[in-house]
Amino acid sequence: MLRLTNDVCPFRRCASWRFLATFVRPLERYQELVQSQELREDAHQQNIVGLLDELCIRLDNYTANGTPAASVSVFSKLFSQPSQTPAGPRGLYLHGSVGTGKTMLMDMFYCGTRVEKKRRCHFGAFMVDVHKRFKCAKDEFIQTSGEDRLRNFDALGQVADSIAEEAHLLCFDEFQVTDISNAMILRGLFTRLFDNGVVVFATSNRPPDDLYMNGLQRASFLPFIDVLKAHCDVASLNSGIDHRIVDMKGEPSVGAVYIVDDGNGSALKADDLFRKLCEEEGAAVEARTLYYLGREMAFPQACGGIVDVTYDDMCLQPRAAMDYLEMCAHFHTVIVRGIPEIGLGEKGSARFVKFIDTLYDNNVRLVMTASKPVKQLFSKNSITLSSREKAELEMLRDDLGLHEADLKTSLFTGEEELFSYLRAESRIRHMLTASYWSACLENNALLNPKLQRETAV
Known part of the structure; x- marks a missing residue:
C-alpha cells in the first residue's frame, strides 16, 4: 500500500x-x-x-x-x-x-x-x-x-x-x-x-x-x-466585509513586529526584538540545519522555536512549498529581514506569497523588516516583458501549438498573482495583531507539552 x-x-x-x-x-x-x-x-x-x-x-x-x-x-x-x-x-x-x-x-x-x-x-x-x-x-x-x-x-x-x-x-x-x-x-x-x-x-x-x-x-x-x-x-461567502481588517479596528497592534527599514536603526530594532524573544524562549542561540526528503535547509540564527532569516534566502533561492512546511513543523516564530517592495511578476514574489500563506495556515508568528509600510508593500504594477522574455513566450506558443490569444492567460497577465497579493496583504495585516499572536501562543501551548508546562508556571 x-x-x-x-x-x-x-x-x-x-x-x-x-x-x-x-x-x-x-x-x-x-x-x-x-x-x-x-x-x-x-x-x-x-x-x-x-x-x-x-x-x-x-x-x-x-x-x-x-x-x-x-x-x-x-x-x-x-x-x-x-x-x-x-x-x-x-x-x-x-x-x-x-x-x-x-x-x-x-x-x-x-x-x-x-x-x-x-x-x-x-x-x-x-x-x-x-x-x-x-x-x-x-x-x-x-x-x-x-x-x-x-x-x-x-x-x-x-x-x-x-x-x-x-x-x-x-x-x-x-x-x-x-x-x-x-x-x-x-x-x-x-x-x-x-x-x-x-x-x-x-x-x-x-x-x-x-x-x-x-x-x-x-x-x-x-x-x-x-x-x-x-x-x-x-x-x-461574499458579504463585502474583510473581517481580518474590520476586527483590527480599535484593537492594539503588535506594532513592533513590523519594522520599516528607514535607515534609522531598523536592524538594531530587529536585533533587540530577537534577543527579547530568545529570552522568553529560554534556549541558546545557535545555527541549525533541517534535513528532510533528501533536502536540507540551513539557518545561521535559531533559538528553540524561533528562527531569524532573510527575504533573499527564503524567496530568491530555489525554495519549494515543502521547505516552508518543514519550517512550520520546527519553528513557531519567524523573523524575516530585508523584504523589498513586492512587484507583480518579479523574481521571488510568488515564493513570498506562498511563504506567507504557509506561515498563516500553520499559525506561525511573523516578524518583518521591510522597505515599505504594509499598505505599500505590494506593488500592483503590471508585468513588462523584455525582448528576450517575449521571444521565450513566442517559443512556448510554438512548442504548445497555441494561438497568440492563448497566451493571454492568468500565467502571463498576472491575474492569479494579483489575487494572491490581496490575500497575502490581508493575512499579513492580521498576523500583526495582538489577537493573532495570542492565538498562536495558546495554540503552541496546547500542542507543545513543554511550552504548556512553562506557560502554566
Whole structure:
C-alpha cells in the first residue's frame, strides 16, 4: 500500500486553538464566539455556518464504503463522463473574497465534525503530496514490473485509493489551480476519490466555474468542474466585509513586529526584538540545519522555536512549498529581514506569497523588516516583458501549438498573482495583531507539552 510518512504528509490537525477541546457543532460554536465578542456578527456568514452545521449532521460518524473503480486506461479516464451519483454525502465548495472568514469556518467545521478519518490541509500542500505519491507509485511499479509495462499502470488511481483509505473527509483550504500539471490530473484524481466515497469540503477565492480561468489547455480542465459540482454544493461567502481588517479596528497592534527599514536603526530594532524573544524562549542561540526528503535547509540564527532569516534566502533561492512546511513543523516564530517592495511578476514574489500563506495556515508568528509600510508593500504594477522574455513566450506558443490569444492567460497577465497579493496583504495585516499572536501562543501551548508546562508556571 502506497503511503508517505507523517514527516512529509501535508495533512494537519485543526490549526485554530479555540476549537481543539471538544466536538461542538459549527452553529453552536459560532454563536458562542459572537456572544463573547470574539467575532463580529455577520448574518450572511451565519447562514453559511448553518450549511456547515447541516453537513456536520450528515457526516456524523461517517465512514466511506465506496469501492474503487476497476482499473481502466488513462485514455478512458480522460474522456469518460463524470459520475452523477455520489458514493457518499455531497460535500461543500465555499468561495469568497479575502478576509471573509473561510479559513476560520473550515477550522470550526473540521473540529466539530465527528468523522474518524478526516484530514485538513492547504490545497497547494495536498497537490505537492499527490505528485510525490505519484512518482513513488511509478518508481515502485518500474522496480517490480519493468518500465515497458508502465503505460498500462494506473498510478493516479493507486494514489487516489491510498488517500481515500487514509481520509473519508478531506478539507481543502485555498483551493486554486494555477499549474497546468495539476489541472490535467485533477479530474481523474477526484473522480476516483468520489467513487471511493470521499467527501470534500473546500474553500476558495473563486467559484468553481472560474477555476483555472484562461489557463493553458483549459478546455481539457473543464470536465473537472462538472465532476466537482456533481459532488459538492456551492455557496458564496461574499458579504463585502474583510473581517481580518474590520476586527483590527480599535484593537492594539503588535506594532513592533513590523519594522520599516528607514535607515534609522531598523536592524538594531530587529536585533533587540530577537534577543527579547530568545529570552522568553529560554534556549541558546545557535545555527541549525533541517534535513528532510533528501533536502536540507540551513539557518545561521535559531533559538528553540524561533528562527531569524532573510527575504533573499527564503524567496530568491530555489525554495519549494515543502521547505516552508518543514519550517512550520520546527519553528513557531519567524523573523524575516530585508523584504523589498513586492512587484507583480518579479523574481521571488510568488515564493513570498506562498511563504506567507504557509506561515498563516500553520499559525506561525511573523516578524518583518521591510522597505515599505504594509499598505505599500505590494506593488500592483503590471508585468513588462523584455525582448528576450517575449521571444521565450513566442517559443512556448510554438512548442504548445497555441494561438497568440492563448497566451493571454492568468500565467502571463498576472491575474492569479494579483489575487494572491490581496490575500497575502490581508493575512499579513492580521498576523500583526495582538489577537493573532495570542492565538498562536495558546495554540503552541496546547500542542507543545513543554511550552504548556512553562506557560502554566
